[in-house]
Each structure stands twice: as structure tokens, then as C-alpha cells.
Amino acid sequence: MTTDHRLPYSPADIHVDPRAWPDVAHRPTSRLRALAAGRLFAAATRRLPISVEYPDGRLGGAASDAVLPRMIVRDPESLFHRLGTSGLIGFGEAYMAGDWTTDDLVGVLTPFAERVAELVPAPLQRLRSLVLPGHPDDEQNTVANTRSNIARHYDLSNELFGAFLDETLSYSSAYFGSDSAAETADWSMLADAQRAKIDRLLDQAGVGEGTRLLEIGTGWGELCLRAAARGAHVRSLTLSSEQRELALERVAAAGFADRVSVDLLDYRLVDGEYDAIVSVEMLEAVGREFWPAYFRTLDRVLVPGGRAAVQVITMPHARMLASEGTYTWVHKYIFPGGQLPSIEALREVTTAHTGLDLVDEKAMGCHYARTLRLWRERFVRSDAVIADLGFDSVFRRMWTFYLAYSEAGFRSGYLDVYQLGFTKPPVP
The missing domain is CATH 3.40.50.150 (Vaccinia Virus protein VP39)
Structure with missing residues (x-):
């Protein structure tokens, strides 16, 4: 198994300078979007060959007797707020901030890449341009x-x-x-x-x-x-x-x-x-x-x-x-x-x-x-x-x-x- 560097780790190991990383340091707050994102995330990861571990001991992801790549969620509230506000941008920023980690980063990300077209229901995909950030003109x-x-x-x-x-x-x-x-x-x-x-x-x-x-x-x-x-x-x-x-x-x-x-x-x-x-x-x-x-x-x-x-x-x-x-x-x-x-x-x-x-x-x-x-x-x-x-x-x-x-x-x-x-x- 390929292991990520210095993981598992304490979130305190990551210092986020708000001047250098304003969108990583600032966690967006939108209860409605976070609630929707949490439900979509749970439904999507149940279809992926990964396990999801939460701070309270709950397990998500696929039900399997096999050893699966672990996604370790350190701060689910922050993760879901980021996902609800900016989608996959928020997913990456959550990793940068330490909201989630893993000891097999490629193993976790590969199933997401394999099923990227199916993770979000088609009707919601059509709303993407209305709810997610667009390209800056510059x-x-x-x-x-x-x-x-x-x-x-x-x-x-x-x-x-x-x-x-x-x-x-x-x-x-x-x-x-x-x-x-x-x-x-x-x-x-x-x-x-x-x-x-x-x-x-x-x-x-x-x-x-x-x-x-x-x-x-x-x-x-x-x-x-x-x-x-x-x-x-x-x-x-x-x-x-x-x-x-x-x-x-x-x-x-x-x-x-x-x-x-x-x-x-x-x-x-x-x-x-x-x-x-x-x-x-x-x-x-x-x-x-x-x-x-x-x-x-x-x-x-x-x-x-x-x-x-x-x-x-x-x-x-x-x-x-x-x-x-x-x-x-x-x-x-x-x-x-x-x-x-x-x-x-x-x-x-x-x-x-x-x-x-x-x-x-x-x-x-x-x-x-x-x-x-x-x-x-x-x-x-x-x-x-x-x-x-x-x-x-x-x-x-x-x-x-x-x-x-x-x-x-x-x-x-x-x-x-x-x-x-x-x-x-x-x-x-």
C-alpha cells in the first residue's frame, strides 16, 4: 500500500496562514448546503470501494469484508460545508486544511475518478453552473x-x-x-x-x-x-x-x-x-x-x-x-x-x-x-x-x-x- 507522508496526523500539524490561503483558512457556513452535501457524500461513498471513518467512530463507505483504502474524516462539519459551497474545489481545500486525510491517497481518489460522472445525480449536475464558482475573467x-x-x-x-x-x-x-x-x-x-x-x-x-x-x-x-x-x-x-x-x-x-x-x-x-x-x-x-x-x-x-x-x-x-x-x-x-x-x-x-x-x-x-x-x-x-x-x-x-x-x-x-x-x- 502506498502511504501518505506523516499520516495519520494531528490537525494541529497544519498551520493555515489566512493571508496565504484565505479560502482554506475560512470555512464557509451554509447549513442547508452542508446538510445536502453530507447526504450526497454518504450516498456517493457507499457506492465506492473505500471506507470512511468519522471522529465519533462511525463508519461509512462501502460495506465490505475486504481491506479498503481509508478516508479518515477529522472534521465532517467543515468538510460538508466546503463541499456544499464549492463542490470538488471544497473537497481539495478540505484535504489542504486537514479536514480529512488518508494513508492511501491514490487508493481513495481512484474510485472517485472512476465514477466521477455518477457521483452527483444528473438533475443536480445540471445546476452546477448556478451553485458553484465560475472561471475568473482574468x-x-x-x-x-x-x-x-x-x-x-x-x-x-x-x-x-x-x-x-x-x-x-x-x-x-x-x-x-x-x-x-x-x-x-x-x-x-x-x-x-x-x-x-x-x-x-x-x-x-x-x-x-x-x-x-x-x-x-x-x-x-x-x-x-x-x-x-x-x-x-x-x-x-x-x-x-x-x-x-x-x-x-x-x-x-x-x-x-x-x-x-x-x-x-x-x-x-x-x-x-x-x-x-x-x-x-x-x-x-x-x-x-x-x-x-x-x-x-x-x-x-x-x-x-x-x-x-x-x-x-x-x-x-x-x-x-x-x-x-x-x-x-x-x-x-x-x-x-x-x-x-x-x-x-x-x-x-x-x-x-x-x-x-x-x-x-x-x-x-x-x-x-x-x-x-x-x-x-x-x-x-x-x-x-x-x-x-x-x-x-x-x-x-x-x-x-x-x-x-x-x-x-x-x-x-x-x-x-x-x-x-x-x-x-x-x-x-
Whole structure:
């Protein structure tokens, strides 16, 4: 069983600074909503393979003789007030505040992810937009807003990411070679699996000696380095100043400064012509209304006969449509302005708005589940290091929840990740 760090714990271990975490420190009060949320929660968890333990000794969840993942509710009143006021945002904030805990966070969250479409009765789901918070206007991914959205995640601290990523500093799904290998891979295999992921994308885009490569979304520069080592000339775009700084340092140290440029630039503003384009898990931050602009940009700057490779996290099409416009815990605390596409939506967008042909699709969700598990375990082991960087206990619980929440999504099949290969037809 995977165990969460320092649990079980006393709620006194978590100090919530109201200036840093106003919505976590402040428990909403709405007796009617809390009552309704409590009843919905009890009904939903009875259908899930988890046990729920309350402070007074009551047990909820599924009736089973099997050993089930434990959700330990420390403050049911606070949990239900949060759920009633802000739904799943409140569920995540309740974990951040210590209202509930568990010794198997992924084990508890995976059944929720598997049955997310069924947990709330359909008539109540239709009222979601009326009773739950909506997206803030300043998180729409316009050219004016996108940089601040990106900075809220990627400019947290290079040292923070370095505390749980492998030596390649790759912050996207690795590729372990086969699904069976992904099931058992350990930390020692992660760096090579990240390189294999990058090499597969570069091969997909036909990157080699002399290739003019555009990368949309630099990360910390590993793809730039591997492309330059093949002899490519790379222009990479990012909106994270911290990532750009470290990527340029790594490029210079490797002796590739003459082959790689890293520009602080929105993808919509890029110019030039390129033989190949690679973009790794950047599309998720674009926002649905801008997907046509993203793919039109690829089409516009890719030369006839050129190739593009895009790695992207996806969700089921029906859930994408049902949750459109929903403001989530991930939006509020992790990735403002983001939207996961479905593979069907991407096929539709590229067909309707570009001349690109989608010629290759590879799904590798189990590889991301293992990648996230390895990151989460390392993040937990690095707790003291991350605390020394100035990140408080609420932040560390938030990120543990985010990594486990994401892993549960891939383990349940609710999320997937694809490597997509596109070609632009040559001029007749």
C-alpha cells in the first residue's frame, strides 16, 4: 500500500496562514448546503470501494469484508460545508486544511475518478453552473493573461521542481518502452524513460541534421538539448522566465548556444518557417476557445512536407463536454486557465481549421500513472527540502494532493496521454 507522508496526523500539524490561503483558512457556513452535501457524500461513498471513518467512530463507505483504502474524516462539519459551497474545489481545500486525510491517497481518489460522472445525480449536475464558482475573467488564456497564468505554476521555483524531478528535469509523461515495463518501473529508470519519450517525439517529427525545429513549451530545456545533439537548429518558446533562465544555462553548458534560442514569446506571435514542430504537454494550458489558434499556428509556420509531434493529456469526450466551463480545484490552485481536450475534439479541430493530417496516435496513460507515482514518492521524501525552500505545510499537502489526484486520473482511465504525429502535405 502506498502511504501518505506523516499520516495519520494531528490537525494541529497544519498551520493555515489566512493571508496565504484565505479560502482554506475560512470555512464557509451554509447549513442547508452542508446538510445536502453530507447526504450526497454518504450516498456517493457507499457506492465506492473505500471506507470512511468519522471522529465519533462511525463508519461509512462501502460495506465490505475486504481491506479498503481509508478516508479518515477529522472534521465532517467543515468538510460538508466546503463541499456544499464549492463542490470538488471544497473537497481539495478540505484535504489542504486537514479536514480529512488518508494513508492511501491514490487508493481513495481512484474510485472517485472512476465514477466521477455518477457521483452527483444528473438533475443536480445540471445546476452546477448556478451553485458553484465560475472561471475568473482574468484567467482566460488571452495573449494578455496567459503569461501570468503560466507564471503561477512554472515560476514557483526551479529548486522546487528539482526536488522531485529526475536529472532531465522533464515535467511530462515518461515512456518506459512497454505498458508492462511501466507497471513496475522504479526511480532508476525514469531519466532514461524521459529521454526515450523525447526521442520518440523527435523521430515522429523527423528531426535530424540541419532540421529547423520549433518547440512550443520549453520546459527546462531537455528536448532542446537532445534535438541540438542531433544537429538540429532549435527555436524554443516559453512564457516562464524561470524555466527560460535555467534552460539557457543548460544549453550553454552543453555547448549548443549556437544552435538553440529560447524566446519568451506567446505561441500565437511566432514567425518564421520550420521543418518540424514539437510541443510537449503545452496544449492543456491553451484553453478550448484557443485550440483552433494553436493548430493554425502550427499549420502557418510549418513548411509543406513538414512534420509535427504533439504530446497532450486527454479526457473522455463526453466528460469534456459535460465539464466545459466548470471551475475546478486544479484551475484554482494548480493550472489556471487550462482545459483538457478529448482526442475526438483534437481530430475535429485540426480537420476544421488546418490542412494538417493526423497520421499517428499513441496512447500511453499507464506510463503517466507510473511517472506521477515516482514524482509523488520523491516529493514526499523531499518534504524537509521543500519546506526549507519556504513552502509551507498547506502548499506541500496541496501538491501531494495534486500529484495523487493526477495519478488517480490516469490509473482509473479517466485521463490519458497521447503522442500525436501530424504532417503538412507537400505542395502539389
